Structures are given as C-alpha cells and as structure tokens.
Amino acid sequence: MFAALGRRAVTGIAVLVGVVTLTFVLLRLSPGDPAARLLGPSATAAQLTAQRHALGLDQPLAAQYAAWLGRFVRGDWGTSVATGRPVRALLGDAWPATVCLVGLSLLVSYLLGLAVGALQAARRGSRLDTALSVASVTLFAIPGYWLGLMLVMVFTYWARALPAFGAAGLDAELLVGSARLADRLRHLALPLATLTLIGIGGVARYVRGALLDVVAQPFVTTARAKGLPPAVVLLRHALRNALIPVLTLLGLSLPALFSGAVFVEAVFAWPGVGRVLVEGVQARDYPLVMAATTVSAALVVVGNLLADAAATWADPRTRRGRRAA
Amino acid sequence: MRRLLSDRRGSFGAVVLCLTLFVAAAAPVVTTGTPAAQPDVVGARFLPPLATDRHGGFHPLGTDRFGRDVWTRLAYGGRVSLSVSLLAVLLSVVVGVAVGAAAGYATGGLTLLLLGITDFALALPRVVLLLLLASLWPPSAALVVLVLGATGWMTIARLVHGEVRTLAARPFVESATALGAGRARVLWRHILPNALTPVIVATALAVGNAIMLEAGLSFLGLGVQPPTPSWGNMIASGRDTLVNAPWVAAAPGLALALVVVACTLLGDAIRDVYHGETGDGKRET
Numbered sequence: 142m143f144a145a146l147g148r149r150a151v152t153g154i155a156v157l158v159g160v161v162t163l164t165f166v167l168l169r170l171s172p173g174d175p176a177a178r179l180l181g182p183s184a185t186a187a188q189l190t191a192q193r194h195a196l197g198l199d200q201p202l203a204a205q206y207a208a209w210l211g212r213f214v215r216g217d218w219g220t221s222v223a224t225g226r227p228v229r230a231l232l233g234d235a236w237p238a239t240v241c242l243v244g245l246s247l248l249v250s251y252l253l254g255l256a257v258g259a260l261q262a263a264r265r266g267s268r269l270d271t272a273l274s275v276a277s278v279t280l281f282a283i284p285g286y287w288l289g290l291m292l293v294m295v296f297t298y299w300a301r302a303l304p305a306f307g308a309a310g311l312d313a314e315l316l317v318g319s320a321r322l323a324d325r326l327r328h329l330a331l332p333l334a335t336l337t338l339i340g341i342g343g344v345a346r347y348v349r350g351a352l353l354d355v356v357a358q359p360f361v362t363t364a365r366a367k368g369l370p371p372a373v374v375l376l377r378h379a380l381r382n383a384l385i386p387v388l389t390l391l392g393l394s395l396p397a398l399f400s401g402a403v404f405v406e407a408v409f410a411w412p413g414v415g416r417v418l419v420e421g422v423q424a425r426d427y428p429l430v431m432a433a434t435t436v437s438a439a440l441v442v443v444g445n446l447l448a449d450a451a452a453t454w455a456d457p458r459t460r461r462g463r464r465a466a
Numbered sequence: 467m468r469r470l471l472s473d474r475r476g477s478f479g480a481v482v483l484c485l486t487l488f489v490a491a492a493a494p495v496v497t498t499g500t501p502a503a504q505p506d507v508v509g510a511r512f513l514p515p516l517a518t519d520r521h522g523g524f525h526p527l528g529t530d531r532f533g534r535d536v537w538t539r540l541a542y543g544g545r546v547s548l549s550v551s552l553l554a555v556l557l558s559v560v561v562g563v564a565v566g567a568a569a570g571y572a573t574g575g576l577t578l579l580l581l582g583i584t585d586f587a588l589a590l591p592r593v594v595l596l597l598l599l600a601s602l603w604p605p606s607a608a609l610v611v612l613v614l615g616a617t618g619w620m621t622i623a624r625l626v627h628g629e630v631r632t633l634a635a636r637p638f639v640e641s642a643t644a645l646g647a648g649r650a651r652v653l654w655r656h657i658l659p660n661a662l663t664p665v666i667v668a669t670a671l672a673v674g675n676a677i678m679l680e681a682g683l684s685f686l687g688l689g690v691q692p693p694t695p696s697w698g699n700m701i702a703s704g705r706d707t708l709v710n711a712p713w714v715a716a717a718p719g720l721a722l723a724l725v726v727v728a729c730t731l732l733g734d735a736i737r738d739v740y741h742g743e744t745g746d747g748k749r750e751t
Contacts, residue, residue: 400593
C-alpha cells in the first residue's frame, strides 16, 4: 500500500517539475522581450541591456532554466508586476480560500451525489429516475459562471438575502464570534452552491452507473437470495463496492473541479488562487500567472494523492497485494 | 443510425444541434439587422423580450444596453461559438488520434514518452492551462481554437491508445500482417476504423465541453473580442445589467446549456447504441 502511494508521490513531484518547466518554456516562447515589457517603451538600449543582465536573460538557456528551478524550489517566486507585492505572499493569502471552497464543495456534492445516484439506481427506470437524470445532465452542462450569475440575480438582487462578492463583508474586521462566522457563511453560500450544484450532476451520473454495474454481480444476487431487504442489499452490499470507483473518480475529477472553481472565484470575487490567476492573466502579470499555475497544479497533485489513499483504504483488495487493482 | 434516432436522447440531441446549426448558418435570414447595429441607442435600450421599439422593430429576446437586438446577437454569436468550438475539437481529435495511435502501435520508448506527456497534461486543470496559454498571446478567435485544441486531445489519445492496443492483438490484424500489409497500412486501414466508435462518443462530449470553455474564455475577456458577439462575451456584457435587464445574460446562457445538454445526450446515445447496452450512466470524465 505504502509502496504504491510512494510511487504516486514520485509521479506527483514529476508533474510539478513538469509544470515549472512548462511555464519556463512558454515564457520563452511567448512573443516580446521580458526586459522591454518591464521597462516600457521609453527604455534606452543601455537600460534594456542592464535589465536583461539583471534578469539573467543574457545567460545560456540551460543556465537560465537551472536558475529558474533553483529560485522556485527556494520559494523565491518573483514580484508581481501589477501589484508590486511578492508573488509568494499573494498566493500564500489565496490558497486557503480555494482549498476551503473546493474542499467543502467536494464534500457536499459527493454526499448529495451519492444520495441522488443511489436513489436513481434503486428506482431504476421510474419517472423519478428519468427526472433526476435529466436534472443531473442539465446541471452538468450549465457553465458555472452563468449559474453563478443567475444565483446572484435571484438571491442578491431579487431576494436581497445573500451577498454576491468576496469572502467577508466590509465590516468583517469589527465583527466577533458568531456574527463573524455568520458573515463568513453568508459570503460562502453562493459560490459554494454554484460549485456544488455543478458537481452533483457529474457524481450522481457516475454513482448510478457504478451501482448498476455492482448490482449485476453474483454476490448481490446471493444477498437477495438470502432474503435481505432491498434497502440493505443496496446500502450494505452494493453501495460499499460502488464507492471504490467513485473514490477513484474523485481524484480524477479534481482538475475539472479546479477548472470550475477558477470561473466561480472570478464571478464571486472569491479571494482564491483562481481569482489571482484570472487577474494575473488579464493584467499580463507573468510571474503571478506562472506561480498561480504551479500552485494550482500542486493543489491538484496533493488532492489526487489524498483521493488515492482513500481509495486504497476503502478497498481491502488493494491493501495487500501491490497490483491488486 | 435509425436506432440512434429512435433513442429519445439521441433524437433530442440531434434535433437541438441541427436547429442550432441551422439558426447559426442562416443568421442573416432568421434575424433582422446586424449583430453590432445600434440603430437607436437611447430609445431601444433594455427593451424586455417580445417588445416592439418605437420604429416598429420587433425584439423576441429584448435588447441590450446599446439597443442591440439580443436574438440577432444570439444567432450571430452562435456562429462564432459553434465554429470556434468545432474547429478546436477537430484539432483535438486529429492530435489525439495521432498521439493515441502512435502510442498504441509503437513499442518501447516512444509509447512511454507519449503516454507520459498525455498523463502529465491530463493531471493539470484544463482551465489553468487555457489561461496560461491565452495570457501569452493577444486574444483572438484563432488563439481560442489553438488553445482549446491543444488542451483537449488527451482524453482522446488515451481512448485511442487503449483501443489500438486491444485491436492490435486481435486475429484480423494478424491476418492482415500475414497477407503482407505493412505496419502503416495495418494501422490505417485495419485498426483505426475499428477504434473510431469511442472517438465519436468522446468527440460529442468534447464539443459540448469546448463550447462551454470558449464561452468561459470570452466571458473572462480572453477569447472572442467585442463587438463580435460570442455567447461568452454576451454573458459577460449582460453581467453588469443583471438587475434591470436579466435577459441579456440569461438568453446566451440558456442557449449554451441547451447545446451542451444536446451534445452530452447525443454522446450517451451513440455509446449505448454501439455497445447495445442499457442506459447505464457511466462515462469518461
């Protein structure tokens, strides 16, 4: 078990090195001279040469790459061109917000998705099954930023019930105790609902399929033949086994979930990595974009490892043998 | 084909897609005026759906803040959104099939290298990759096609790789080789045609996904640039007028959702028909 997870961790590190390399290559491929970009159009030739030297651009490519990798590993991620703040500080503020939003949405959407998918599998072919299938395909197909806007329209402008922007109110610093928590939760409600609603559709579709696969297996027939009530067969025998592919899906769906979070954060001005990335891209703030890309990749890699560990833990067959999957 | 159309999901998807393609292609016929026309900015702005302006112009979906007809912009925007997405998916399919076939039919180092690159690209959030690529060059429709194509081929490569590996071990491939067919001919004439079904399913899903992402990029201002309408930048421009004119953002979003649902259902139906199975909701993600 640990050997397999160790191998996955090595793969994860390889992915991260790949991302850092990719950002380096892309920066060099993109048109324009970084020194000219930094100094603006009025720079003289001497200033450009000096700036190129300061940035290390006059060194051979291999040396530049080594220096870039070294700086990244040491945590020196440069300064944001647009804000003048160190990139690392900007992202250090941002990543907990993203982990909170994505983590909670993952939890809620998997719990609800499991329930909906199990209900559909139990009532397979009924009107309820069809209705829920239509609903989950539709939710799956709605773009997150649009769903977010529609929720804002309903809950912020019409019902005047929930705030539409940010992670805390303007007066958040003055609030204490439960009032502060309530303010946080109210701000979390719409982004979380948007991301979760989109997630439920995909999970429910998958759970329904996985359950129907499991139900067709002989041990379920045995359980039924023993005279167990259908609900017990479904929950105790089928659902537990269907959980294994679902947990694997959890790891695989993390990149997609992150992609969704980027848009949702942009719409709701949620102060996470996605918003930092979008603002960086809009301002052509390259150091920020590169670092935000790497941090997103790192979060996905770590999430994948956790999902793998969970799937290994849930399936006794993979715990012993090395390649029992 | 007949079985596909007798499937409710398949016929719904096909009908919706055909209608959308028709409206987009026939945009000058089914609408009045041009998408960027602002005939009466003051008098005709923010008209609700089904309203008639004072010049007698009828606006089935209302007008936006410049008095532009939303229905006209939706039809012309559909042209842009659909053509960009279809071209992007075409690019992904070509790259994906090439990489998948090479990885599946080659041996040793090349396979490992290609699969390594594929898995690496699959492990990253696609939108993050999109934003990274879109930030390096000035925004344009062509860039969106390239960027969507460059980030969408991995699933297809994986699928084709798996299919080619399985098919290469089948007796008919051995027969073809025994008859003296070269490796390239075996791959092109015997293996690839048999590997196409999952590719078609993945393509249907990918089109839906590409439409959504194209709109997303345009929504963030990194894709198709106004005043050229695309569904994404229409949603973005309706964002500021959510309170007094919700239809401006709602219409393109609904159109988008409808087309994506149609693609998903059509993909599901094709897969079930070819597999001859019942409608189990399993899918590639």
